[in-house]
Amino acid sequence: MPRRTDHQQRRRGLVEALWRVLTVQGLEAVSLRQVAAEAGVSMGMVQHYFADKAEMVMFALDSMTEQVGRRMADALAALPEPVEPLHRVRVVLEQTLPLDPRRRLEAQVAATFLARAPVDARIAEYLRAAYAEGHAYLLEQLREADVDEPARAAALLLALTDGLTTHTLAGHHEPAQALAVLHDELDRLR
Amino acid sequence: MPRRTDHQQRRRGLVEALWRVLTVQGLEAVSLRQVAAEAGVSMGMVQHYFADKAEMVMFALDSMTEQVGRRMADALAALPEPVEPLHRVRVVLEQTLPLDPRRRLEAQVAATFLARAPVDARIAEYLRAAYAEGHAYLLEQLREADVDEPARAAALLLALTDGLTTHTLAGHHEPAQALAVLHDELDRLR
């Protein structure tokens, strides 16, 4: 066995560079060269770690959802006992709102991919599975909270959160306003 | 004065071709050549009617919002007297949901531009003005309907509608479900 590096770590570094290009210049500016430049490495290195552009982009999407999922799990674990189901819903949804720089970056990456889903089958399929998972979790919590029509409420909350995220990123209002709207809606579900 | 054509009409035709490219292949596939090919004309002609790509794209956005606005006005005018303000809200918001092929195309164009706003100042500014207009209209109607916290409710409805649109376009659920969610939420405002 010859010279070895930590593949996962290198790929993560490149993906962070990709995210930066994506959030500053948009998905159409994401190219092998741009990512390499942003990461301060050669284009050959990027090629070494990703078979092609599509794999790189899908890995960037996967890394992002993984990261958000981790933060959701952490936030849930930090909740004081006893945990109300609607509190879980609130905490989970708040992780997807652009409330700080980290979440703002993630939200923008997610929003960009979501907007691209209608014209990209692979992205659509991936996001569909993620949506199904999120919907199932919300459904479970809303049932436990005795909310009327929990399936519809779950769809509503997911759509509302995404809409608030998009509007915040577009500069239509402040993050705090988005948070207030979400809290209002959750209060009304009681 | 020499040879004359209807500039507005030609531009509209080209913009429809642009929309088709946009909805099928995404905004990054929109190029002078692609639009020309889709419209069945030469690239020189496209250049003749638009100074550059940016102007063409902004005109496409403007045409779309204009068209949606026209449909909203028509739908409002077709409402039977006496008109309830919440009914107006419903009719207006329904014009932005992808409930039929026409609205689906418009919704996808709108969603694509909205997702691009965070990295494009010109688009952001344009959409901000459009959002402000929509919010002001909803605010007026919600006040007339004696809804609690009308400003917040307006922001909620706009975000929810956009979220439902995005999720429908991404294939997360059916158009009918999106409509049902919106109707539920409007009923709860009474």
Place this chain on the structure above:
DNA sequence: TAGGTTACAATGCGAATGCATTGTAACTCT
């Protein structure tokens, strides 16, 4: 220490892009 594998760097290539330039009909007005 020799051989083989890994980790890049560098370069080349065909395709596509936005835009500028040039050419040429067609039409209007004087």
Place this chain on the structure above:
DNA sequence: AGAGTTACAATGCATTCGCATTGTAACCTA
């Protein structure tokens, strides 16, 4: 009828793209 303007079409150019190829150093194993 001539002149001038408009409406395109065609082409060229520099740049960027994804990807393939090639080269080379570093490193591990036998």
